[in-house]
Amino acid sequence: MNTSSKSFIVAEVAQSHDGSLGMAHAYIDAISKAGADAVKFQTHIAGAETTIQEPWRVKFSTQDKTRYEYWKRMEFSEEHWFELRKHADEVGLKFLSSPFSLEAVELLKRVGVCAWKIASGEVNNYLLLDAIAETGQSIFLSTGMSPISEIDRSVKIIQEKKLPLTVLQCTSVYPTPPEKVGLNMIGDLRNRYNCGVGLSDHSGKIYPGLAAAVIGIEVLEVHVTLSKEMFGPDVTSSMTVTELKMLVEGVRFVEKMKANDVDKDKLAEELCSMRKLFTKSITYKRPLLAGSVLGENDLTLKKPGNGLDAGKLPDVIGKTLKKSVSADETLLLSDLK
Numbered sequence: 001m002n003t004s005s006k007s008f009i010v011a012e013v014a015q016s017h018d019g020s021l022g023m024a025h026a027y028i029d030a031i032s033k034a035g036a037d038a039v040k041f042q043t044h045i046a047g048a049e050t051t052i053q054e055p056w057r058v059k060f061s062t063q064d065k066t067r068y069e070y071w072k073r074m075e076f077s078e079e080h081w082f083e084l085r086k087h088a089d090e091v092g093l094k095f096l097s098s099p100f101s102l103e104a105v106e107l108l109k110r111v112g113v114c115a116w117k118i119a120s121g122e123v124n125n126y127l128l129l130d131a132i133a134e135t136g137q138s139i140f141l142s143t144g145m146s147p148i149s150e151i152d153r154s155v156k157i158i159q160e161k162k163l164p165l166t167v168l169q170c171t172s173v174y175p176t177p178p179e180k181v182g183l184n185m186i187g188d189l190r191n192r193y194n195c196g197v198g199l200s201d202h203s204g205k206i207y208p209g210l211a212a213a214v215i216g217i218e219v220l221e222v223h224v225t226l227s228k229e230m231f232g233p234d235v236t237s238s239m240t241v242t243e244l245k246m247l248v249e250g251v252r253f254v255e256k257m258k259a260n261d262v263d264k265d266k267l268a269e270e271l272c273s274m275r276k277l278f279t280k281s282i283t284y285k286r287p288l289l290a291g292s293v294l295g296e297n298d299l300t301l302k303k304p305g306n307g308l309d310a311g312k313l314p315d316v317i318g319k320t321l322k323k324s325v326s327a328d329e330t331l332l333l334s335d336l337k
Contacts (some may be wrong), residue, residue: 005259006255010225011027011031013041014223014234016224032092033241039097044073045075046074049071060231080088094115096140102130123262124154138163140200141167145172155193167193169183170199170200175236183208186215193239202223204236204239205239205243215250234237253311279304281302283330284300284327299316307330321336
């Protein structure tokens with residue numbers, strides 16, 4: 001996984017494809033063009049992860065009579081998952097998908113993922129954690145609904161197996177308002193677990209990701225949609241792919257700023273020619289004859305700054321002219337006795 005100073009930016013499709021394989025492929029192309037590092041899906045196998053009694057989080061449609069039926073409609077076949085992974089490879093994206101059952105883990109092991117993302121609702125699913133840990137791959141652990149004690153237990157399981165771990169600050173509120181994003185937790189999680197940290201953001205805005213980049217993160221995950229007018233439960237907590245492109249550019253801008261300290265003296269030297277254009281020089285306000293003693297009313301400051309620096313004005317008051325000068329003429333040291 002990414003070990004450089006650049007954040008690994010993951011664009012989460014989730015259920016925004018609404019069960020359409022073609023739409024899922026369209027997301028891969030759009031996310032690649034936006035410049036993200038990875039595309040992430042969710043691998044749901046209804047019969048393995050839920051019961052018919054599961055309640056709706058948001059009852060957004062009459063198309064599916066139950067939540068179980070909705071998850072069933074979100075399923076892709078193993079062949080389709082291979083197609084999506086191959087497509088991601090072809091456009092230069094890393095491929096991830098969150099498993100929600102042991103069967104989904106086994107499927108994704110065959111398909112191949114670059115890392116494992118543990119969704120917020122699976123943090124205490126130790127059977128799932130153990131199955132994933134056997135692969136030896138990197139793990140991104142989301143924390144959207146977990147108290148610290150629960151995160152502690154899961155992190156301990158992963159770290160005891162000496163697996164690369166990134167713990168993601170996350171708030172499972174859709175969309176997440178600014179007062180619940182929890183940027184303070186990024187430093188707390190890094191200090192507590194001594195591992196990589198990141199932000200899994202559900203605000204649907206670019207701002208939390210930019211702020212997190214300033215703090216310093218290894219992974220940034222955001223939900224995306226092709227349009228805010230699209231259908232589905234994830235749209236309100238998703239940013240458009242156009243906004244994703246802005247976010248990626250902004251994060252990379254922040255990272256470059258942080259990686260390059262500025263020496264003000266060296267920078268001033270580099271900007272010497274620019275300085276002459278913008279600063280002012282000591283200039284004669286009116287014609288003066290040779291032998292005149294310079295007073296404050298004889299001088300002013302005007303651009304360009306290629307003459308005697310404006311800061312030297314007090315030093316020339318009271319000096320005597322060796323020659324006659326004109327108004328708006330730049331004062332030179334050779335003018336003075």
